[in-house]
Amino acid sequence: MNTVLQTKGLCKTYIVxxxxxxxLKNIDLTITEGEMVAVMGPSGSGKSTLLYCVSxxxxxxxGEVIFNGKETAKLSDKELARLxxxxxxxxxxxxxxxxxxxVLDNIILPVVKSKKNxxxxxxxxxxxxxxxxxxxxxxxxxxxxNKVSGGQLQRACIxxxxxxxxxxxxxxxxxxxxxxxxxxxxxxxxxxLNRDGTTVLCMTHDPKVxxxxxxxxxxxxxxxxxxKKMGHFGGGDKELCDRERELNNWLMEQGAGNTCNVAAxxxxxxENQGKALKKEYLFSSVWGSDSDSEPQTLHVHINRLRQKLGxxxxxxxxxxxxxxxxxxxx
Numbered sequence: 001m002n003t004v005l006q007t008k009g010l011c012k013t014y015i016v017x018x019x020x021x022x023x024l025k026n027i028d029l030t031i032t033e034g035e036m037v038a039v040m041g042p043s044g045s046g047k048s049t050l051l052y053c054v055s056x057x058x059x060x061x062x063g064e065v066i067f068n069g070k071e072t073a074k075l076s077d078k079e080l081a082r083l084x085x086x087x088x089x090x091x092x093x094x095x096x097x098x099x100x101x102x103v104l105d106n107i108i109l110p111v112v113k114s115k116k117n118x119x120x121x122x123x124x125x126x127x128x129x130x131x132x133x134x135x136x137x138x139x140x141x142x143x144x145x146n147k148v149s150g151g152q153l154q155r156a157c158i159x160x161x162x163x164x165x166x167x168x169x170x171x172x173x174x175x176x177x178x179x180x181x182x183x184x185x186x187x188x189x190x191x192x193l194n195r196d197g198t199t200v201l202c203m204t205h206d207p208k209v210x211x212x213x214x215x216x217x218x219x220x221x222x223x224x225x226x227x228k229k230m231g232h233f234g235g236g237d238k239e240l241c242d243r244e245r246e247l248n249n250w251l252m253e254q255g256a257g258n259t260c261n262v263a264a265x266x267x268x269x270x271e272n273q274g275k276a277l278k279k280e281y282l283f284s285s286v287w288g289s290d291s292d293s294e295p296q297t298l299h300v301h302i303n304r305l306r307q308k309l310g311x312x313x314x315x316x317x318x319x320x321x322x323x324x325x326x327x328x329x330x
Contacts, residue, residue: 007027010063027222089169095156158190173205175187191212
């Protein structure tokens with residue numbers, strides 16, 4: 001397989017008011033064509049900074065970043081911008097759509113801006129509609145972006161990321177702002193694109209997202225501390241459950257034990273009491289939809305759970321994922 005992205009000794013340091021903050025430390029990374037790689041790690045570990053550095057949105061302090069045979073440090077800002085526009089696709093937790101454009105116009109905007117484009121406007125719009133049909137949102141193309149759901153908007157972002165046929169898609173918490181149903185839909189679309197040959201690098205807190213990737217990197221304090229090869233996800237609830245369990249055990253070995261213990265505390269509490277919360281009371285995740293949350297936040301939720309469970313005899317449906325904990329009670 002051809003190498004799409006490679007880093008050698010990548011370092012990123014910020015200096016603010018004299019103190020030096022070494023955010024990334026000697027990152028060696030190789031991603032080959034057709035891979036779907038997840039990068040996991042606690043908040044502040046350097047995941048987003050890594051994405052910015054390898055995509056050329058930020059300059060590295062030391063080391064090399066080679067994307068599709070081009071060393072990014074040797075490119076000017078304009079050349080980097082052209083590289084991102086023509087050969088990279090981006091999906092972020094926040095959608096970053098232009099409010100004055102329709103959904104379709106947002107999707108085709110990268111083509112309009114690209115100097116390599118030789119299509120007519122009609123041809124470009126048809127390609128945009130074709131991508132929208134593929135992702136099941138062709139009926140909202142003329143809508144304003146504030147008149148579609150979060151899941152539809154994120155799928156529109158996937159269309160936008162694919163419109164210039166990129167070598168690689170960079171996804172930074174692509175499901176972080178979505179509910180579980182929309183999150184599953186978005187991940188299924190990314191999996192479909194990956195099966196068609198698109199390389200994907202995904203930064204995520206969510207083990208349900210990472211378990212669908214072929215390889216997982218665990219980053220702590222700016223360094224890659226572990227690597228887990230999962231192979232391609234074939235589909236199906238049973239396989240996903242097995243992959244999640246395998247990933248959770250590996251994460252515990254990598255040092256995510258404190259969070260796992262808290263998650264187990266909540267799970268044990270629910271199992272022992274066999275209670276249910278009201279449908280409208282839920283919290284979706286820690287280190288998941290709220291990327292600024294800290295582990296201790298979950299202890300607050302445990303106390304709230306103890307207060308809310310009461311004496312309701314109904315059984316609770318439990319969704320437990322370690323190192324990204326989510327519960328929904330119905």
